[in-house]
Amino acid sequence: MKPSMMDSLLGLLQIRVKRGVNLAVRDLFSSDPYIVVKMGEQILTTxxxxxxxxxxxxxxxxxxxTNPNLTVLLTVYDHDKFTKDDKMGDAEFAIKPYFDALKLQLEGLPSGTIVTTIQPSRGNCLAKASQIIWSDGKLVQDLILRLRHVECGEVEVQLQW
Incomplete structure (x- = not known):
């Protein structure tokens, strides 16, 4: 990690890529999906x-x-052995609402307390409302993301700090 990045490090965001639902078929009868997750300059792959x-x-x-105003971009691909991997859609979401909830003094709240709810809108890829919940001393946010630029598919992820 670069020294300048260490100076401005706010923390580590854990993104659990849970599952895909009804992803597009890109091979003969199925697909071989994987997800590339990008936040700023960082790129990780399932x-x-x-x-x-x-x-x-x-x-x-x-x-x-290092910057809570960044968005996370998930791109789903179908792995192919002999040709370029096929894109199976993408989705993005902001981490700002989650980061803002982290700044609240939540210690002492009962586990399961809903801190805030983010509604689906044209500005996000949420398939349904996403709640940020105080659970066992941690903030957890489950997101169901509707994939864009594809005929069907959703990806379920969970955020933790």
């Missing part, structure tokens, strides 16, 4: 799940946060 349009990754990806 493993490829073979022959499954409803894959379960349950992979934790960690991003160092």
């Amino acid at each position: 493993r490829v799940i073979c022959c499954d349009v409803n894959p379960e990754w349950n992979e934790d990806l960690f991003f160092s946060v």
Whole structure:
């Protein structure tokens, strides 16, 4: 990590890529999906799940946060052996609402307390409302993201600090 980045490091954001739902078929009968997750200059990738349009990754990806105003871009691809990988849609979301909730004094709240709710809108890729919840001493946010630029598909992720 660059020294200038260490000076402005706010913390580590854990993005658990849970699963894909009803992803687009890009091979003959199925797809071999994986997800590239990008935040600022950082790029991480999940493993490829073979022959499954409803894959379960349950992979934790960690991003160092220096700017809470960044967005996270997820791009789903179909892995191909002999040709360029096919794009299967993308989605993005802001981490600002989650980061703002982190700044609140939440210690002492009962586990399961809803801190805030983000509604789906034209400005986000949420398929349904996303709640930021105080759970066992941590803030957790589950997001169901509707993929753009594709005929179908959603990706479920979870944020933790």
